[in-house]
Amino acid sequence: MASPEKIGITVSAAGHAGVFLWAVLGGWLFQPQPSEPVEMAEVSLMSESEFAAISAAAEAAASRAPVAAPEAPSPPAAPEVPEPEQPPAGQPAESAQATPEPPAPDAQPDAAPDVSEPTPPAAARSEAPPTPPLPPVEEPSATILTEISPRPRPRPAPRVAPTPAEAPEPDAQVSETAEAETRPEPTPEPEPVPEPPREEAAPPEATTEIVTEATETDEAPESSAPLATSRPRPRPARPARPAPQADSPPAETRTAETRTAAAERGKPAAPAREDVVADALAEALASEQAAKPAAGQGRAASGPPMTSGEKDALRLAVQACWNTGSLSSDALQVTVTVRVLMSPDGRPQSNSIEMLGYEGGSQAAARQAYEAARRAIIRCGANGYDLPAEKYDQWDEIEMIFNPTNMRIK
């Protein structure tokens, strides 16, 4: 009876004693191994000219002396490099141990690799004290100068679009829309009419900018670093704040409309304050009444407003068809405002498209600009724009401003 209990107590006591001992002595017995000191040494930098001098000497020595001479000058950064530690056998040497010296040429494989040691060749190379003579350096500058990767340059393509299309496969036909290659099905069943074979097609290759021959054949890759830093722009002089309009937005952020509105609001600054308030109230009430649709005529949009994402999607869709490539340079100066009525299925009503106004050019130029805009709206809306049907009230009438500032010949 008592013996099992005793055994339990004994085991418990022994366990507790063990834990106590470990807690007290563990720190002393199982001290963490001190990490091996990291050896540090200075690495001196050398200039291009020094390197050129050294490598020239090396080249001269190499050309004069037989290749096997072990006393040949060491490579540029080698003298200061700490002696790499001998890695434990079998452990692969870190590639970082490779000294900055150029890899030894294969022509000297007998630079004393210890055959009996199964050390990897990299370690063997690093432990060979006499550095093999440098191979003749053809272009010293090429090893010193950091390679500047050429700036990515768009390929010339007949189409310039804001988003470049993938280059088509060599054997693919260029089509307006991407199409997967289809082949007639091999099944002998006559029931499903096999699709006529269509050639694989890719969207027309496009670039993001006009590439002229002058830019295309610019051979020397330029550094991507700016050649000079531009001076920071001076802060624009703060305009004198109109005293009575404390809550008006800062001048530089105002749009044209708000500016005129503010100007109108700011006009009656001279009259007595009472008049100001009375006028403003009358104006606000008048505009409120004007905004209210009279019974039976006009209509205010209802429902949730279009999100900016939905608007952007529509804008991108129209942009994809707004081709300014065939417009004259005069027509590219004209910003046209076009109004279009939309059908509930998202298609523009072709005969409703009209030019509301234009600015920046002659009437003839505006006509070309308007026709290009009209083609864009109709062409990309032929299958209906992707618009939220429940918000039809918001987009049943759209005004689009086609501003070609970014599309001009530059």
Added chain:
Amino acid sequence: MFRHLTLALALAGAAFAAAPLAAQDGPLRLEITEGVIEPLPYAVPAFVAENSAAQKYATEISRVVASDLSGTGLFREIPASAHIARVTSFDAPVGYADWKAVNAEALITGAVSVSGDRLTVKFRLYDIYSGQQLGEGLQFAATTASWRRMAHKVADAAYSRITGEGAYFDSRVVFVAETGPKNARQKRLAVMDYDGANVQYLTDSSTIVLAPRFSPTGDRVLYTSFETGFPRIKLLNVASVTAQLLPETPGTMTFAPRFSPDGRQVVYSLEQGGNTDIWKMDLNTGQSARLTNTPSIETGPSYSPDGSRIVFESDRSGTQQLYIMSASGGEPTRISFGQGRYGTPVWSPRGDLIAFTKQNEGRFHIGVMRTDGSEERLLTASFLDEGPTWAPNGRVIMFTRETAGAGGEPRLYSVDITGRNLKVVPTAGAASDPAWSPLLP
């Protein structure tokens, strides 16, 4: 006080009420600022031959129209093999849906009839997506021999109507046709259609000729001839192919002539005693007047389209640069300040740009800049590009490109002022020094 408070509250309330209304009122507004630049797809089905004699011209004319339009780089032809609709009658209604299905945005239909040696071409242009005819249909008539000009006229009308640019297909180019090896090259003046067709030679190859220039009406050509052993300016009548030397002072050399926009005066370079300056001559009286007087070399003068100013090259600053002065002489203003050397300036017929040759870092470029020297753009780059000349509409530039090496020879090239659509102008052999005529009447 209380009244003020009431008013203020009422005002605030009104503003709150009005704000959401204003936000929702009116149509959805979008600003489109990015588009695509690509050739406009169009279709030119073979023109309808209205009688059997017109059969051989109908297809040819529609091919030349397509070649003109596609050659601009601004248009892309939908090949006839892709057409769904067939145009069998000039007055038949257009099946817009069929053309839309092949992605054509513009359609040109035409008809040709021949009676005797009179050729009549009529055409209409349609905007497929808006389902409308663009402008009125037009009709041209001429002799059958000039059927290519009729085709160019049709293409000109369509091009202008769609792009808004001026026309230029119905124009000619005078150039120096070259034969023989580089060290013994024979040069003759020749004139051709802008697309390289219909070449006619104006001089024989007995003497070296250089730098021909059309008069503003296209009936005369100025050029530099070496028939006396020294460069001298000759004036050639294109119709009669007869040439005469311009009067000059003995012991001088004259070269680089160009007409004034009214065609009455010639501006040119005159070398006397090792110094070259710019002079002008009245063609009616033969009177000449000196426009520059410096010890440096001034040459390559070109009038502005209004005739008020002259752009020229000069090395007075130490390197070759471009300068502008009044047409009556006076102190010039330097306009080129970039790297390298600038030469052979030519004022655009539209007056907005100056084309030039630029030499920089061992390469030659054809470029354009504004008349104040701003917005310089290089359009080409090669071993040797030089001598730009403007199309009548100021949208295209033709120039000489010479290839390197002993077997290198000059060829004519054209490029759009956007720098796109660089292409060779087909000529039978080597050719250099092109000068574009005005649009033919």
